[in-house]
Amino acid sequence: SGARTITKNPVFKATEFKLSHADNSFSIEFGTREYNRPESLIYRYSLDNEKWIDLPHGTNAVNFSDVSPGSHTLRIVAVDNGIQSDESVITISIAPVWYNSWWAKLIYLIIVLGVIYYAYYVMQMRARRKREAIERNYEAQINEAKLQFFINISHEIRTPMTLVMSPLQKLMASDDNPARQKDYRTINRNAKRVLRLVNELMDIRKIDKGKMMLSFTDTPIVPFIDDLCDLFKPVADSKDITLTFDHEGHDDMELWVDPANFDKIIMNLLSNAVKYTPNGGKIDIKLASGTDDNTTGPLHRYAEISVTDTGIGIPESERQHIFKRFYQVRNNQTGGTGVGLHLTSSLIKLHYGTINIEDNPEGQGTRFVVRIPLGHEHLPVNQLNIPLAQSSVPKHTTNMVLVPDINETDNDNVKVKVSERVLVVEDDEEIRNYVAHELSTHYKVDTCANGKEALDIIFKQQPDLVISDVMMPEMDGLELTRRIKKNINLNHIPVVLLTAKSREEDNLEGLETGADAYLTKPFNIDILIKTVNNLLKSHQRLRNTFSGNQTHDEKVDDIDTTSSDDKLMERIMKVLNKNLGNPDITVETLANEIGISRVHLHRKLKELTNQSPRNFIRNTRLRKAAKLLVEKKLTVAEVADLTGFRNPNNFATSFKELFGVSPTVYMEQHPDSPEE
Incomplete structure (x- = not known):
């Protein structure tokens, strides 16, 4: 039966039969050794010790179908007129289907155990990777915190290092004593070492960010x-x-x-x-x-x-x-x-x-x-950097500064006047006093501790140049620079930023705000003085150029000509003066009145006045308002209404933004005639 031998003995002597799972339907015939009166015989059987079943008279066979796999015991007896014979017992073993065999179950068990072990292993690996990721993140956070701490400290270090290296360089240049020069060199060498450590931290940050x-x-x-x-x-x-x-x-x-x-x-x-x-x-x-x-x-x-x-x-x-x-x-x-x-x-x-x-x-x-x-x-x-001429020995610098070109010899006759006023804005008192002291021999110097105080001073005194630290309370140097450069009354003032931040992106941010120079702490005081000198001379050259002092324009006879730009500005001002008190005038209205497109008006005003049309209209109104306030014939509310401002509060805010003081204070500060 299949691959199994049913029995090795004669059937009538066999006590065990083996069948495959495909032969689980079968018949068994039986008989007695006495053949007389077979009609009086009754056969009875019991399968697996269940209830005995009597067969009909004359029936000597039993049919079994779909017998379950396993070992089954069949008992058979014959009954003749109430007399029962001995039991005949046989064992019938039916093999299970292959996928339900013991070895298949063993394989299943091994597979299940393997799956359970693999799942446990995967869970353990995931847990370990999660722990490692948490540890890596924690370590990265710790490293980032350390690095940020060191960078913050380095910013603080650069400020006092200015008070170490700048005076030290002056001593080294002025003191010829050999013994002290040796000490100076030791101090200078170790100061540069401190700066080198600070710069290393900055370099690590650049590399981490992929910006090196x-x-x-x-x-x-x-x-x-x-x-x-x-x-x-x-x-x-x-x-x-x-x-x-x-x-x-x-x-x-x-x-x-x-x-x-x-x-x-x-x-x-x-x-x-x-x-x-x-x-x-x-x-x-x-x-x-x-x-x-x-x-x-x-x-x-x-x-x-x-x-x-x-x-x-x-x-x-x-x-x-x-x-x-x-x-x-x-x-x-x-x-x-x-x-x-x-x-x-x-x-x-x-x-x-x-x-x-x-x-x-x-x-x-x-x-x-x-x-x-x-x-x-x-x-x-x-x-790749392939210069025209290469130096055999590299130059080592402690830091780089973005400053105008510094020439020791002046090829022009422009002189910086001592009367020129410089404002120093620095929250560190020692740095502020040191810079002010060094500049005081060249210029009139005012000082303050933050950008908010500086802005008030700038509006009132209009200094010729501003030197400002970047990191300050109240208002930092970048915001101060933005406000100076965005105000049409102040944007001509040069601004020099001093900072402990030495990263390129910090330098770019400072220059993008409109700063004219950007010096990194610790800076050389001579470089700072020369930078201020160059900026003031450049500013003076521009004033001379526009005033005609360099070319004696006032001695040249004028030729009556009017350019197209002048004609355009006359038309713009004519329309604007006519509608100065109209709060509903807009850029579109102005463009339609003049007869040009809004885009063309914006481009020409930006080109001629460096202002957008909206700001040009507002600033023209505010300048007219300033003249009316100085005359002291009208109240602030009446001036606001006459110059096209519906809301007096909005008028006061805009006025202070342009002139640095409220309209009321402006009136008090200008007691004389409008011409002043």
């Missing part, structure tokens, strides 16, 4: 590194550390690097080496080149710069974390922020290079190995 754009220049690397080594020799000599640079055979090597950022890589490595090398130690810098046959990328041909020291070394377990931001080696006894190596690694990646840490092959200490690709084929074209 390098400018690669073909740079002679030997004098470049020599120049950096010279910066560290005084510190190395003070600790009796031998600092050597081995570049034998590579004197003419040139690398495509960004000098302004590549020097930070070398300086950080040298700074760490000097910091962690004990007195009497040794620092070796080696320049080499080579090829890597295992790679076809930019590093197939490379320059290798190694910095080896005899310092405390870095344990193997710490090396995989050493380039993480804010990470510090556990045995670090010299402090540090954990920023330098992270910035170094990030800048090397931007140079398409690699950095590795090794043990000093000659004994105690650490060896940093930097590899930078040779050539420039791997570099983006928009990042």
Whole structure:
């Protein structure tokens, strides 16, 4: 039956039969050894110990259909006139279908257990990934909080550093005492070190935001590194550390690097080496080149710069974390922020290079190995800087300032008058007093502590130039600059912004507000004075040009000509004067009265007056209102009504925005004739 043997014995002797699941319908015939009087026999059977069933007379077979898989016991007896024979017992075993067999169930069990285990594993992995994501987010938030904290602190550091470096530079220039000059250089070197740390934080933020754009220049690397080594020799000599640079055979090597950022890589490595090398130690810098046959990328041909020291070394377990931001080696006894190596690694990646840490092959200490690709084929074209003449030694600057061109010699005869007035706006009292003191020998100087106070002073005194800090209470320097440049009575005043923010986007934001110059703290006071001088001279040149003083226009006979623009302005003013008291006059009305399109009117007024038509109408009304107020013949409400303002409150607000004071105060401040 199927693959099963039903029985190995003769049927009448067999006690067990095996059938497949396909043969679960079958018949069993039976009989006795006595064949006389068969009509008197009755057969009875019981399946699986259930109730006995009697068969009809003469019937000796039982039919079974759809018997369930498993082992079944069939009992049969014969009854002859009330006499019952012995039981005949057979076992019928029906195999289950294959997918319901014991081995199939075992497989099912294994699969179910596997699914349960996999589900548990997936849940565990998801939970672990979720925990890791939470930990990463938490770590990122902590790092961001640290970085933001350091950046905020760096802004605060730049302000007092101005009071350190600017007076220090004056002392270095004026004091010839050799002993004090040595102290000055020490102070200057450490002050620059503080600024370098501050700038590193700014660089990390740029890299994180993807805004660090390098400018690669073909740079002679030997004098470049020599120049950096010279910066560290005084510190190395003070600790009796031998600092050597081995570049034998590579004197003419040139690398495509960004000098302004590549020097930070070398300086950080040298700074760490000097910091962690004990007195009497040794620092070796080696320049080499080579090829890597295992790679076809930019590093197939490379320059290798190694910095080896005899310092405390870095344990193997710490090396995989050493380039993480804010990470510090556990045995670090010299402090540090954990920023330098992270910035170094990030800048090397931007140079398409690699950095590795090794043990000093000659004994105690650490060896940093930097590899930078040779050539420039791997570099983006928009990042290549190919100057007409390249300098062999890079210049290292602490910070950059956006100022007008500064020339020590004046080629013109324009002189800045001492009577010119400068307003210094700075919330830090020491900085404010210092800048005011330095400028007081050149100009008349007024001071205030925030932008709100400054705006009131500017409206009242109309200074010739404003010097303002950016971060201030009440009103910051950017908002102050916007209000000055948007007011037609004030927008001619030059504005110089001083700030501790050194990011490019901060510089752009300052210049976009209309600032004429943007200086980063700590600034050189001489640069500030020269910047103010240049701006005032430029402003004076413009006044001379428009007044005709430079060309003696008043001595030239006028020729009666009227340009088309003058004719247009006459038509505009004629219509505006006619409708000055009409509150319903609009830009469209003005354009229709003149006979030009609204777009053309807007373009011409913007070109001729630097004002939009709406502002031109409003400002003309306000200037007329100012004249009426000075005459003191009408009340403020009557003046507002005569100049087309329905709401006196709106009139007062607009008037104060243009003139800096309310109409009532304006009347009090102008007791004399309108001509004044």
